Amino acid sequence: MTILNYTEDHHRFRERFEKFCKEELTPFVDQWEAEHIVPKSKWKQMGENGFLCTEVPKEYGGPGGDFLHSVIIAEELVKTEHMGIMAPLHSDIVVPYISTFGSEEIKHKYLPGCASGDCISAIAMTEPGAGSDVASMEMTAVEDGDDVVINGSKTFISNGVNCDIVIVAAKDPSISNPHKAISLYLIEDGTKGFEHDKKLEKMGMHSQDTAELFFTDCRIPKSNIIGEKGNGFIQLMQKLQQERLVCSIQAIAGVEHVLEKTVNYFRNSDAAVGSIKAEQAVQFELAEMTAESRILRAFIDQLILGHMNKENVIIETSIAKYRTSEALNSIINRCLGFSGDYGLSEKNTLVRMARDARVQTIYAGTNEVMKSIIAKSLGL
Numbered sequence: 055m056t057i058l059n060y061t062e063d064h065h066r067f068r069e070r071f072e073k074f075c076k077e078e079l080t081p082f083v084d085q086w087e088a089e090h091i092v093p094k095s096k097w098k099q100m101g102e103n104g105f106l107c108t109e110v111p112k113e114y115g116g117p118g119g120d121f122l123h124s125v126i127i128a129e130e131l132v133k134t135e136h137m138g139i140m141a142p143l144h145s146d147i148v149v150p151y152i153s154t155f156g157s158e159e160i161k162h163k164y165l166p167g168c169a170s171g172d173c174i175s176a177i178a179m180t181e182p183g184a185g186s187d188v189a190s191m192e193m194t195a196v197e198d199g200d201d202v203v204i205n206g207s208k209t210f211i212s213n214g215v216n217c218d219i220v221i222v223a224a225k226d227p228s229i230s231n232p233h234k235a236i237s238l239y240l241i242e243d244g245t246k247g248f249e250h251d252k253k254l255e256k257m258g259m260h261s262q263d264t265a266e267l268f269f270t271d272c273r274i275p276k277s278n279i280i281g282e283k284g285n286g287f288i289q290l291m292q293k294l295q296q297e298r299l300v301c302s303i304q305a306i307a308g309v310e311h312v313l314e315k316t317v318n319y320f321r322n323s324d325a326a327v328g329s330i331k332a333e334q335a336v337q338f339e340l341a342e343m344t345a346e347s348r349i350l351r352a353f354i355d356q357l358i359l360g361h362m363n364k365e366n367v368i369i370e371t372s373i374a375k376y377r378t379s380e381a382l383n384s385i386i387n388r389c390l391g392f393s394g395d396y397g398l399s400e401k402n403t404l405v406r407m408a409r410d411a412r413v414q415t416i417y418a419g420t421n422e423v424m425k426s427i428i429a430k431s432l433g434l
C-alpha cells in the first residue's frame with residue numbers, strides 16, 4: 055500500500071543517509087552513550103552532507119528539500135539505535151520557529167549555521183515547576199531600553215549542553231494574562247548570564263545531552279524576539295502538530311525496526327532459539343505486533359500527507375503520538391521477552407531501545423495530555 059510519493063531524489067537521499075548512519079554514526083554509539091554526549095563535530099558532518107534542516111530554503115543556506123526528507127532522516131536515525139544526535143528536534147522542531155516566525159535579519163543570521171551544523175539549537179519551555187501546563191512558567195523577560203533581561207531556569211532541555219542557540223519561552227511579568235505574556239527569545243551560547251553545562255542523568259537517551267539551563271540577568275537585544283511579542287503561547291501551539299508528528303514518525307520507525315530485527319532473528323538463528331520459532335504462541339505474537347505496526351504505519355503516512363498538504367491534523371497527531379509511543383514501548387518489551395536472559399543483557403541493543411523508548415510517552419506532551427486533547431475533541 056503506497057500512500058507517500060517518494061521521488062527518485064528521495065530514494066537516493068535515503069540511500070546516502072543510510073550509508074552515512076552505518077559508517078559515521080552507528081560505530082560510535084557505544085562511545086557516545088558512555089560519554090553522555092555526541093561531539094559537535096558529528097553535527098557538523100551531518101550538516102556538511104545536507105542531512106540537517108532539510109526543509110530550509112537554499113536562499114537561507116539550507117538544502118531546500120521538503121518534509122519527506124525530514125521523514126527519511128527521522129526514520130533512518132532510529133536504526134542507529136540511539137537518541138543522542140537529535141537532528142529531528144533541531145531541524146524539524148526548533149529551527150521551524152526561526153524559519154516561520156523569525157525576522158529576515160534573524161533568518162539570514164542563524165539559518166545557514168543551523169543547516170551547516172555550526173549552530174546546534176534547543177527549545178526551552180519546561181521549568182522545574184511547569185511542564186504540561188506551559189502557561190504556568192515563571193521565567194521572566196523584562197524590557198529595558200532596547201534590551202530584554204531574562205531571569206529563571208529551564209530543565210530537561212534536549213541538546214542543552216551542545217546548543218549554540220536556544221529558543222526560550224519567558225513571560226513579561228507586567229502582563230497578567232499568561233497566554234498573552236509569553237514570548238519566544240533567541241539566546242546565544244556565550245551570552246553573559248546564560249549557563250548550560252549541567253547535564254542530567256536519566257533513565258535512557260544516555261548519549262543525549264539533556265540539561266538544565268540557568269539565566270541570571272541575561273541581557274539580549276529586543277531584536278532577538280522570535281515573531282511578535284506576546285505571541286509565544288500561540289507560536290508554541292502552532293508548532294505542536296509537526297513536533298508530535300515527528301515523534302510519531304520516530305516511534306513507528308522504531309516499531310518497524312524492532313520487529314524486523316526480531317523476525318530476522320527467528321528466521322535465521324535456529325541454533326540460538328532452538329524450536330521456539332515453531333511455537334504458535336511466538337508466531338501469533340509476531341503476527342499481532344506486525345498487524346499493529348502496519349495499521350499504525352498507514353495512519354502515520356496518511357498524517358504525513360495531510361500535514362504536507364497543510365491540513366489541520368492536530369487531533370490525529372495527538373492520537374498518533376499516544377498510540378505509536380505506547381506501541382513502541384510494548385513491542386520492544388514483548389520482543390525482549392523472546393530472548394530469555396539474553397533479552398536483558400546490555401549486549402542486546404533492544405535493552406537500550408527499551409530505555410530510550412520510555413520518554414516518548416512523556417516529552418512533546420505526555421500521553422495523558424494527548425488523551426485529554428482527544429477527549430476534548432469528543433466534546434467531553
Ligand SMILES: Cc1cc2nc3c(=O)[nH]c(=O)nc-3n(C[C@H](O)[C@H](O)[C@H](O)COP(=O)(O)OP(=O)(O)OC[C@H]3O[C@@H](n4cnc5c(N)ncnc54)[C@H](O)[C@@H]3O)c2cc1C
Pocket residue numbers: 176177178179180183184185186187209210211212213256259264413416417418419420421422423426
Ligand atoms: C529526556 C527528556 C527530554 C526533554 N526535552 C525537552 C526539551 O527539549 N525542551 C523542553 O522544553 N522540555 C523538554 N522535556 C520536558 C518534557 O516536555 C516534560 O517532561 C513534559 O512536558 C511533562 O512535564 P513534567 O515532566 O513537568 O510533568 P507534569 O506536567 O508535572 O506531569 C506529571 C504527570 O501528571 C500528568 N498530567 C499533567 N497534566 C495533566 C492533565 N491535564 N491531565 C492528566 N494528566 C496530567 C502527566 O501526564 C504526568 O504523568 C524533556 C523531558 C525529558 C524527560
